Amino acid sequence: MERFNAQVVNRTQMHDCYGDVDRVPALLERVEVEDDAETWEELGYRLILEHDLVFPASFAALSRLIRLASTSAPARGLAGAILRRAAGHHGxxxxxxxxxxxxxxxxKLLDRHLQSQPVDYLTVFRDSLAAMEEYHWSAVLGDFTDDFYHLACPNCAVEVTIAIGDHGRYSAIRDWNLGDVARRGLRPASSEELSGVGRWMYETAVRDGHEPLANGIAHLFGKAECPHCASVFNIADEYTSANRPILW
Structure with missing residues (x-):
């Protein structure tokens, strides 16, 4: 409470998506007394606008939301949603x-929640990545049922489609008439080959019994062969290089 009130002294910086400076503090006061769904809904659309925009009030409220997160699922979800957008242009x-x-x-709270096997496991997983400042993977990671990643071959620059899902795990050249042609099977990384965020993602999914997610991550951080020039490259490195969000 103290931090939020200290921040709102500068009224020009603590506005929400409607330009209001008083409504968010009032709503936070209300949810502390009563965990009301309608109040949480209003907080959500005041702090996160469509097209993933966040505002000064979003970050001014973050500490308080995190303090509520241990006992409030809406607070945990809203705090995570704000963090997932922290790489955007918000100033x-x-x-x-x-x-x-x-x-x-x-x-730490999110990690304990992951171990409880929540029904929204992937969302919490992505929130954890955002809390680690891994905004790129937090934004793009799917559940590997029907996932495609598009990148340029680092050797010949041809556009390569990477498929990781129930339909197959391969690199290919996408032809909009013929589909994915010249397919090459992916080479998943072993647990020993993984490092950094890839290792954390894989080991966490394995720990929590999410084998399809872990297997998809192993492929995502593995290697692919370019169907055009046959060069072999690391999928995650090339996809990150092409798609990492700009940090403002």
């Missing part, structure tokens, strides 16, 4: 930095 880096300690605790 609130100072407010985000002020929440560093709370975000570190939020990561």
């Amino acid at each position: 609130c880096d100072d407010l985000l930095a002020d929440c560093a300690d709370e975000i570190a605790e939020f990561r």
Whole structure:
């Protein structure tokens, strides 16, 4: 409460998506007293606008949402949703930095929640990635049932489609009339070959018994062969290089 009130002294910086500076603090006061669905709904659309836009009030509210997250599913979800959008153009880096300690605790809370096997496991998994500042993977990671990743071959620059899902796990050249042609099977990374965020993602999914997710991650962080020039490259490295969000 103290941090939020200290921040709202500068009224020009603490506005929500409607330009209001008083409504979000009032709504936060209300949900602390009564966990009301309609109030949480209004908080959601005041703090996160369509097209994934966030506002100064979103980050001013983050510490308080995280404090509520241990006992409130809506608070946990809204805090995670704000963090997943933290790589965007919002001009609130100072407010985000002020929440560093709370975000570190939020990561621990999310990790415990993952181990409880929530029905929204993938969403919580992506929230955890955002709390680790892995915004790229938080934004693009799917459940590997019907996932496609498009990137340029680092050797010949031809556009390669990477498929990881129930339909197959391959690299190909996409022809809009013939479909995916010249398919080449992917080479998944072994657990020993994984490092960094890829290792964390794989080991967490394995720990929690999400084998399809773990298997998809192993393929995503593995290698593919370009169907055009036959060069072999790391899928995750090339896809990240082409699609990493711009940090403002």
